[in-house]
Amino acid sequence: MRQAERALFDLRRGVPVLLADAGSDTLILPVEALTDDALADAQLLTGSVPQLVLSRHRLASLGHLISDEAQALTSTGVTDSALLRRLASARDARLPDGLRRAPASAAAAAALRLLGRAQLLPAAVAFPVLSARAALVAGEIACGNLLSVSTADVLALCDGGHGVLTRISEARIPLADAEEARFVLFREADGVREHVAIVIGEPDDWAEPVPVRLHSSCLTGDLFGSLRCDCGEQLRRGVAAINSQGGGVLLYLSQEGRGIGLANKLRAYALQDDGLDTIDADQVIGFGDDERDFRIAHQILDQLGVSRVLLLTNNPGKIDALRHAGINVVARQAIYGDLTSQNQRYLETKARRQGHSLGELLGMRPLADGAGRA
Template sequence: MSLSPNPLERLNRARADLRMGLPVALTRGDQGALVVSAEAITADRLAALRMLGTPVVALTAHRAQTLKARAYDGDLARISLPADAGVAWIEALADPADDLTHPMKGPLISRRDGDAALHRAAIVLAKSAHLLPAAVVVTVPDAAKFAQENGLTALTTDETEAPETRLNPVVAARLPMRLAGMGRLHVFRPQDGGVEHYAIEVCRPMRDQPVLTRLHSACFTGDVMGSLKCDCGPQLHAALNSMHDAGSGVLLYLNQEGRGIGLANKMRAYSLQDQGFDTVEANHRLGFEDDERDFRLGAELLRRLGFPQVKLLTNNPKKVAMLERGGITVLERVPLQAGQTDENADYLATKAAKSGHIL
């Protein structure tokens, strides 16, 4: 038995390193590079990287489009870092907070030579660490050896793409709930060391009958703080009430805040919405897709709990499709109308027009 970390364990270590501003080595065949999060890099580390080679900033095509930079690689752009550019310049490339008040002074020069696979992997890794999808990348010879000599985490590009991870049950206990009565809360922990997800059985749902189910993504602002900018909290409460009225149900509570981009990036998106952008436009200006969530997690939770058939409380047809691709039979989509306010009218309209929600 080996005591060395396996690829999934090293992936989780690499995420933590990026969040602290520590370089991670990426390799692909005989190619290699050191990558650092654009939002976490320090002046000292930038200077050290420059001693190894010529850094570039890898950005998603969405972010490059906002900056009017050419994305020659299709899904991303590799922006040359000027010799006099410092940490503030890199942060301004990655973070759109001041785009309107301090427009970028171009021209931004995009690289078009060579392979972008290492840069693409760097962005994938930054996203999985809930950082802005931007990274400083410096190619180095024998990156794996460099990582070993300097105590850095090394991954291959294939290892940055986490496979569908197994969710292991940790504990379950009875839970009396104000809105749903007696239930049972299950905690599941993913094998890749990521955040835990929860399943709440309301009353005693039968395994041989389709169960009323809500696939709910964590929303700290809506579920906890009662935000009026979204309908998440009211939908959560309405789902629990519906399960109580039906006599049973299953609530799957997935820790995928902000459509999978994390709370910090969600608040960045909120700040952009205050500037007049809708929720999809805000995500794109940050460099993210419309929705970064993985609903395969919900299908696995249902399989682990023994519920092969559901009646799904949702207005989002993509949730239905994702569960069915995960082997769960969705016998009925049950509309969930709750939480419409004057404050979230534009948000709901955007969900209907751009994300396909049926309201």
């Protein structure tokens, strides 16, 4: 498992990783940092033709519906890194003629899951290692130039959630809307992300069920007041609502962009500027409509001793996901931001395509420019 965790950091640095599966080895390069030199080096090392591995979401955006989670695309004529990056994420890309498509190998499919966990584009270039090059590859591993990890370990890491969360530190942080607040920081086992529980009031004084909001981090909205979403207002109003009910917990989860990360969220924003809604934009770059893992919330609430929850949310799907993760959601309470001309389409998409309960908010007149936002 430790090797799989190390592989996360190598991939984020653009360094290739070798995945071993049932006697076969596959060299994996993340498309996000792909260069012509890296492609040439990988082909020389492995002796094989590159395979572009794409998720079913990306292939659907290209007009190809598949039942598998991923496919491998092979063409002896596609060896240009810029073209491979376009095929992985450009809205107007088209698959070249003569491209052979086949179900991704176990190693290649596992690589996409690892890239998603690393919050990189879920697209890889895979090079099966030919038997004639096995000794050369083994030498690279032996001298420390290449990390080898088993496909089974990668899948165990991805299937096992985020491991045991460790409670690291805490401090009293008086807030404008909740003076009696304490921040408790939790770190994931692989060290990639940290999450904060904002504990409001005294647990002995909390109502039953405990008011709880799960808030996924949104740098653009929470910190900079972006008008594209209502996240910043939901964050602050969530704190105020919990405080007004005698206290509870707001979980600030490091799940930017519904779990795809800030870099990918900005890619999706650029696609939205070209006319796509938030769900279709995520699909173009290879993601589903929600990549979050709410088992994290269950672990944190368990450590805080919270077993029954009044959930502040507009998303019935989140309630189902939390219950599936093991959280006893007793009731729901709506929590709105402001409707503006800039975020109206975003909120309408969430209501229409994801079932968010936003009818009351969407029935209001939008603010023209976001004036009056907190």
